[in-house]
Amino acid sequence: MTQRILCLAALALAIVLLAAGSPVVVSGQLLAYQDGFVFFTTGDGFHVAPNIAIRDAKTGGPTTIKPAPRIWARATFDPSGTVTELDLSHSPLPPQGNFADVAHFAVALSSPVPNPDLLKNIQTPGPGESAVASQTFSGRPVLVTFIVQVPPYTPFTSSIYITTDQSGWNAQAIPMDRVDALHYQITRRFNSGTIFRYLYDRGSLQSQEVAQNGLTRPPRSFVVADADVLTRRDTVYAWQDSGPGSVNQPQPQIMPTPYNPAPFPNLPISVPPPQPQPPPGRPPGY
Amino acid sequence: MSVTLAAFMLFLARAAAHAATPGPSPTPTSVAPQASAAPTPQSTAAPTPQSTAPPPRTLVYLSAKNIDFYYNRFLIEADGNVTVRTSDGFTVTGDAFSMDLKLNRFMVAGNVTLHDSTGTVSGAAISDFLDFRRIYFVPVTSAPDRWTFLDGDLAHPAKGRVMPGDAFYFPLVSEHPSITGTGAVIGTNTYVRFTNARTYFLNAGVPLGSYVVNFSPNQFFAQNTLSGATVDLTWNVAGNTNSLSAVHLRYDPTYHTYLSFEQHFVGDHEYAIFSVNPTTRAEKWWNLALYEKLGSRFQISSFTQYYSQQNFLQAPRAAQQTTFLNATYALPHSYLTATSQLTNYNTLGPGSLEVPDALGGSLNHPSQAQITATSFANKIPGLPIFEQIYEGYGFNHDSVGAGQYLNGFPGFWPEGGRTFAPIPVPGLQAYGAPCQVQPSKVFTYYCPVYTTIWNTVFGFNLYTQSLKLNHPENPYQTYYFNASYNKQYQWNSLPHWINSDNVNFSINRAFSRSLNVYVAYQILNVGDHYIHGGYLPCANVGTPLCPLSFTSFRGVSTQRTTSLGINEAPHPEFNFSLLVRHHDDFPIPVPGLFGLPPNNIIGQPLYTSYLGQAPYDATGEVRVKILSHALLDVSRTFYWYGNPYRTTFWQPSFVVQVLPI
Numbered sequence: 001m002t003q004r005i006l007c008l009a010a011l012a013l014a015i016v017l018l019a020a021g022s023p024v025v026v027s028g029q030l031l032a033y034q035d036g037f038v039f040f041t042t043g044d045g046f047h048v049a050p051n052i053a054i055r056d057a058k059t060g061g062p063t064t065i066k067p068a069p070r071i072w073a074r075a076t077f078d079p080s081g082t083v084t085e086l087d088l089s090h091s092p093l094p095p096q097g098n099f100a101d102v103a104h105f106a107v108a109l110s111s112p113v114p115n116p117d118l119l120k121n122i123q124t125p126g127p128g129e130s131a132v133a134s135q136t137f138s139g140r141p142v143l144v145t146f147i148v149q150v151p152p153y154t155p156f157t158s159s160i161y162i163t164t165d166q167s168g169w170n171a172q173a174i175p176m177d178r179v180d181a182l183h184y185q186i187t188r189r190f191n192s193g194t195i196f197r198y199l200y201d202r203g204s205l206q207s208q209e210v211a212q213n214g215l216t217r218p219p220r221s222f223v224v225a226d227a228d229v230l231t232r233r234d235t236v237y238a239w240q241d242s243g244p245g246s247v248n249q250p251q252p253q254i255m256p257t258p259y260n261p262a263p264f265p266n267l268p269i270s271v272p273p274p275q276p277q278p279p280p281g282r283p284p285g286y
Numbered sequence: 287m288s289v290t291l292a293a294f295m296l297f298l299a300r301a302a303a304h305a306a307t308p309g310p311s312p313t314p315t316s317v318a319p320q321a322s323a324a325p326t327p328q329s330t331a332a333p334t335p336q337s338t339a340p341p342p343r344t345l346v347y348l349s350a351k352n353i354d355f356y357y358n359r360f361l362i363e364a365d366g367n368v369t370v371r372t373s374d375g376f377t378v379t380g381d382a383f384s385m386d387l388k389l390n391r392f393m394v395a396g397n398v399t400l401h402d403s404t405g406t407v408s409g410a411a412i413s414d415f416l417d418f419r420r421i422y423f424v425p426v427t428s429a430p431d432r433w434t435f436l437d438g439d440l441a442h443p444a445k446g447r448v449m450p451g452d453a454f455y456f457p458l459v460s461e462h463p464s465i466t467g468t469g470a471v472i473g474t475n476t477y478v479r480f481t482n483a484r485t486y487f488l489n490a491g492v493p494l495g496s497y498v499v500n501f502s503p504n505q506f507f508a509q510n511t512l513s514g515a516t517v518d519l520t521w522n523v524a525g526n527t528n529s530l531s532a533v534h535l536r537y538d539p540t541y542h543t544y545l546s547f548e549q550h551f552v553g554d555h556e557y558a559i560f561s562v563n564p565t566t567r568a569e570k571w572w573n574l575a576l577y578e579k580l581g582s583r584f585q586i587s588s589f590t591q592y593y594s595q596q597n598f599l600q601a602p603r604a605a606q607q608t609t610f611l612n613a614t615y616a617l618p619h620s621y622l623t624a625t626s627q628l629t630n631y632n633t634l635g636p637g638s639l640e641v642p643d644a645l646g647g648s649l650n651h652p653s654q655a656q657i658t659a660t661s662f663a664n665k666i667p668g669l670p671i672f673e674q675i676y677e678g679y680g681f682n683h684d685s686v687g688a689g690q691y692l693n694g695f696p697g698f699w700p701e702g703g704r705t706f707a708p709i710p711v712p713g714l715q716a717y718g719a720p721c722q723v724q725p726s727k728v729f730t731y732y733c734p735v736y737t738t739i740w741n742t743v744f745g746f747n748l749y750t751q752s753l754k755l756n757h758p759e760n761p762y763q764t765y766y767f768n769a770s771y772n773k774q775y776q777w778n779s780l781p782h783w784i785n786s787d788n789v790n791f792s793i794n795r796a797f798s799r800s801l802n803v804y805v806a807y808q809i810l811n812v813g814d815h816y817i818h819g820g821y822l823p824c825a826n827v828g829t830p831l832c833p834l835s836f837t838s839f840r841g842v843s844t845q846r847t848t849s850l851g852i853n854e855a856p857h858p859e860f861n862f863s864l865l866v867r868h869h870d871d872f873p874i875p876v877p878g879l880f881g882l883p884p885n886n887i888i889g890q891p892l893y894t895s896y897l898g899q900a901p902y903d904a905t906g907e908v909r910v911k912i913l914s915h916a917l918l919d920v921s922r923t924f925y926w927y928g929n930p931y932r933t934t935f936w937q938p939s940f941v942v943q944v945l946p947i
Contacts, residue, residue: 031454032381032396032410035426039395039410041454043422045430069382069396069411070365070456092458109431110446117420118448143858145799152749152770152790156808156849156895157865157905167915168500169508172945175909175919177853177863180804181768181792182749187799189858195388197503206589208508212662214614214621215585216577219505229799237663263784263814264843264897266881270824270831274782274816274841275732 023084026097027074033067037107038075038083042099044106046075047082057087065090081105137193143229145187146174148200150236152182160184163208164198165219172203194224200234206241214238343527344416345373346392346472350383353470354463355480358914360387360501361457362470362478370394374438376402378412384456387501390474391415393454400425402440413453416474422453462486464915465497476502476527498525506557511573511589512546513563514538517944528552534563539939541567555579570594583616592633605633619662625680626655656680658743670750678743681779736780745774755793768792781817786810800856806849810895814841835874845895846870859911866904875899877931900925912944919943 031039039045056063057074065071065088072093076085081102087093146162154160160176167173176184190196197219201208211217222232351366364383370392371377381396395411400423409425421435423443433443469481483497500507500522507530512518515536524531534546544564551558559575572592579585590609596602611626629652658678665672721733749770756765772788787809794804814821821841824832852864869875880898907921921941 029456031424032398034397034410035408037410037426037430039424039430041456042451043411043424043432043449043454045410045424045426069380107429108446109427109429112448113444113446115434115448117418118450149751152747153772153788156790156806156847163505163508165501165503165505169502169505170945171508171510172943175861175917175945177802177855177861178804178851178865179796179802179853180752180766180794181770181790181806183752183768183794185802185853186861187855187858197505199505199508201508203514204510210614211616213583213616214623214660215583215616216579219503238660263786263812264841266883266897268824268831268836268879268881270826270829271839272730272822272825274814274820275822276781276816276819 023079024077024097024102025074026077026099026102027072027093027095028099029092030067030071030073031069038067038073038086040073040075040099044099044103045108046077046102046105047107049078049082049084052083053085055085055087057089057093060087063088077102077105137191137224138226139191139193140226141189142192142224142227143187144190144224145185145229145231146176146234147179147183147185147231148176148234148236149182150184150200151238153242154202154239155242156181158202161201161203162186162198163201164196166194166196171201171208190224192224192226195221197221200236202239202241208240209236210238210240212237216240343476344474346385346470346474347371348383348385348470348472349468351468353383353467353480354459355465355467355470355478355499356459356461357464357499358461359457359459361385361459362387362392362472363457363459363463364470368394372414376400376440380411382456385472386457387472387475387478390417392472393456395454395456398424400440404441411454415450415453422449424454462489465494465499466491467497473527476500476504477525477530479525494521496523498522498530500525500530502527502552504552504554506552506577507550510548511559511561511563511575512536512548513571514943516942525550536564541569568595568597570596584614586611586613588612602634606631607633619664620659622657622659624655624657626653628653652682652684654680654682656741656743663747663749670753671748672751673746673748675746676744679741680743681738681740683738738779740779742777743774745772747772762796762798765793765795768794782815784812784814786812800854802853804849804851806847806851808845808847808849810843810845810847812843816841830876830878833874833876833879835876836879839873843897844872845899847895861907861909863907864904867902869899869901869903871897871899871901873897875901875927877927901928902926917945919945 026040028040028042031041031043032045033039033048036048037045038048054063054067055061056065057072067073067086067088072089072091074087074093074096075083076087078084081104148160150158150160156178160178161172162174162176163169163171164173174186174188176186179185199209199217199219209217220234224230348362348364348368348370350364350368353362353364355362362383362385365381368380368383369377370379370383378394378398378400380394380398383392383394385392391414393411393413398409398412400407400409400412407423407425407427409423410430411424413422414420415422419437421440423433423435425431425433431445432447432449433445434447434449435443463486465480465483465485467480467483471479471481473479478499478501480497480499481495483494484491485494485497486492512534515534515538517537519535521533521535522530523533528551530550530552532548532550534548535543536546537543541564544566546561546563547565548559548561548563556578557575558577559573561571561573563571563573570593572594574590574592575587576589577585577587588609588611590607593604593606594602595604606629608627608629611624611628613624615622631652656678657680658676660676661674663672663674721731724731747770750768752766752768754764755767756763758764768791770788770790772786774786776784778784788811789809790806791808792804792806794802796802821839823837823839826832827834827837846869848868848870850866854862875898880896882898883896903923903925905921905923907919909917909919912918919942922939
């Protein structure tokens with residue numbers, strides 16, 4: 001009986017010891033491996049055992065991959081917080097463990113101090129202050145439809161484009177389609193969180209939109225929020241090259257001859273120029 | 287030209303001032319919008335500190351064994367012997383570098399050394415949040431630690447501060463880099479200039495040497511002075527925050543394959559853009575665009591185009607110049623615009639053109655000026671209608687008349703042929719009776735010729751926004767109605783006035799998110815009226831140049847256009863559109879009677895409405911994304927006549943464009 005009790009006690013003790021010393025495993029991306037420490041992209045550095053085992057994460061065997069920045073690793077910690085094994089891979093590893101569980105193993109000379117910059121985001125706004133936005137974005141693809149109302153004197157077959165800082169302000173970056181007498185439309189896919197500036201134009205230097213007061217306008221700014229679809233509606237008040245009543249400017253490489261302001265430039269040569277009175281022999285008004 | 291020169295000098299002075307004193311940086315993005323073309327995948331990342339005052343622009347000089355740039359995400363990733371030197375006064379070396387150009391922050395990791403005037407510290411990683419003036423550093427002295435440098439003070443780190451959760455994150459990139467190199471100069475928030483750069487086409491490396499990626503928020507970089515082209519491959523050779531130099535390899539149906547060059551100088555309130563296009567053809571167009579905004583209400587701009595026909599930079603055989611000047615002054619509910627155009631159709635002077643003698647080309651300098659007041663668009667109370675009025679005053683001066691210049695009269699005779707007088711002045715300026723003494727037996731000359739014509743313009747616009755015609759539950763069954771009306775009078779100093787009416791109606795419906803259909807009807811009425819006399823009927827009735835239907839034309843035209851437009855965009859990377867139009871015009875279009883409008887350089891007609899247009903036309907256009915940053919746009923228009931000319935139709939060539947996106 002006593003012998004049996006001793007065996008059970010020894011078994012229980014072994015279980016307890018094994019449980020207490022079971023290795024902790026986390027996976028993540030390496031930031032650095034130097035000076036006897038391994039650093040993950042959390043910024044935490046951990047002691048490395050002198051005889052650390054470095055293996056291939058997929059095969060479990062030897063590897064030629066060396067621990068370095070950008071390498072993905074599965075780290076095994078011993079009970080003292082020392083990393084005893086690193087399984088390496090060039091591609092992301094399945095998530096395993098939690099860095100919060102090993103944070104107390106991280107080595108740092110200084111004690112943690114709250115960061116006032118970060119606290120601003122969770123503080124209750126004071127009187128007269130607006131809450132600090134803390135929205136984050138998933139980066140999911142979002143269909144964004146741009147609908148723009150153009151001036152009524154826009155030529156019917158004009159091509160309308162969106163120029164953005166995302167495309168180096170290329171004047172023909174996003175061509176649009178006419179949907180009625182006053183509106184053009186286009187749908188594009190953007191990742192949520194994308195922020196960009198844009199303007200409408202008719203494809204060239206002279207044909208960019210201007211503000212309602214006729215001056216060059218600053219670009220519009222747009223932040224793509226998380227949504228399945230978004231619609232952006234804008235109004236163009238005037239074009240730089242064709243305001244109402246202004247003189248149209250020709251495109252580059254067209255030598256203009258606007259000094260003879262007749263409304264029908266392509267009349268047949270059989271039509272004589274307008275004359276103050278009919279030639280002799282014809283009745284007035286003929 | 288002196289005005290243009292003065293404006294250019296003014297611009298240079300301003301640009302110099304801006305160069306000496308860095309301008310304010312664009313407002314840094316706040317925490318909420320991740321200012322990136324592709325936001326970080328760590329949506330649970332700890333919030334970053336709030337930005338305060340706009341930081342000064344920083345230059346980051348990067349060298350590494352290999353530098354990769356990902357255009358679609360504006361990421362720079364570098365590995366091997368990384369050295370980073372910044373204009374903020376410190377140098378960092380390490381194993382790996384990562385920078386998100388839109389978030390405007392970079393990181394160096396692995397065997398890092400931080401060196402500044404106070405000394406050198408080793409560490410595991412350093413991350414610089416440039417917009418927020420915070421540097422997060424993991425030093426390794428006797429053991430790792432966490433230091434935060436505040437506002438550029440590297441001498442007094444805040445030790446132990448909690449850092450943002452994503453301070454040392456590497457972005458995941460799986461695609462092929464757009465550009466690789468071994469060096470880069472990064473002007474924060476504006477540009478990157480790569481050295482030893484290569485780009486890739488079908489996975490083949492194309493050496494570029496130096497290449498600049500411009501992502502400045504300054505929209506003046508959008509300004510360009512090049513004409514359209516079927517294909518334009520742009521090599522940004524050099525550039526910085528205020529400039530960009532580009533070589534363009536282009537193709538168009540007119541000049542085929544050629545090289546062009548364009549130079550931008552851009553400031554916060556001004557720009558100067560110069561180009562020569564094509565540089566490798568005898569026909570060269572030298573363009574200069576200048577712009578300056580003075581204060582908050584006034585801006586002035588100019589565009590000068592100089593045409594020369596010359597081999598390389600040899601003495602030109604022909605040269606012409608046109609300058610446009612524009613000035614705008616903003617008022618509280620309206621604005622004033624002054625425009626002017628100065629032309630010199632022969633800058634080479636007497637004797638510069640070809641045979642037979644020393645009086646080649648016209649040496650006259652026609653000019654034009656107009657000042658216009660335009661109101662804002664205002665909603666009429668109680669009506670769903672907006673109104674806008676405008677009035678202008680100006681003149682056109684031309685002592686010779688259009689058509690004389692490009693021909694170079696009187697030096698355009700066939701070599702050795704008999705000399706004759708210039709062609710008669712056409713159009714308005716020839717308003718007069720036949721001259722008593724006719725210099726030619728071939729043409730009829732009219733006297734007097736009016737060299738300066740003053741004009742007064744008054745007009746107004748009325749238009750509606752989209753009006754719902756029904757209110758079904760399904761929004762895709764809704765019909766919308768739009769209408770616009772323009773009326774304009776132009777009184778000339780001759781006893782002559784032009785009035786025009788332009789009415790547009792349209793009804794449209796979106797059948798689905800991808801399919802949109804509209805029907806439009808337009809009436810354009812133009813009357814060219816003379817108090818005394820005016821248009822005469824054409825002569826030789828019944829001949830091809832004077833069909834019976836044309837004999838009643840007295841200077842008033844009516845063009846009625848019915849349009850059916852269909853747009854189908856099943857996918858953001860694919861669009862198809864079809865536009866079918868029927869024109870019911872007077873004068874009746876007769877094939878071969880009226881001149882067709884000239885095409886632009888890629889084959890599209892310059893005018894969209896003109897006498898003699900074919901009664902039917904149909905335009906199809908397909909746009910498809912062919913590369914990550916390129917769109918192929920193919921369109922073609924068919925024209926045809928109904929009875930009795932139903933066998934007459936024509937189909938100009940395809941218009942093909944590759945558009946960078």
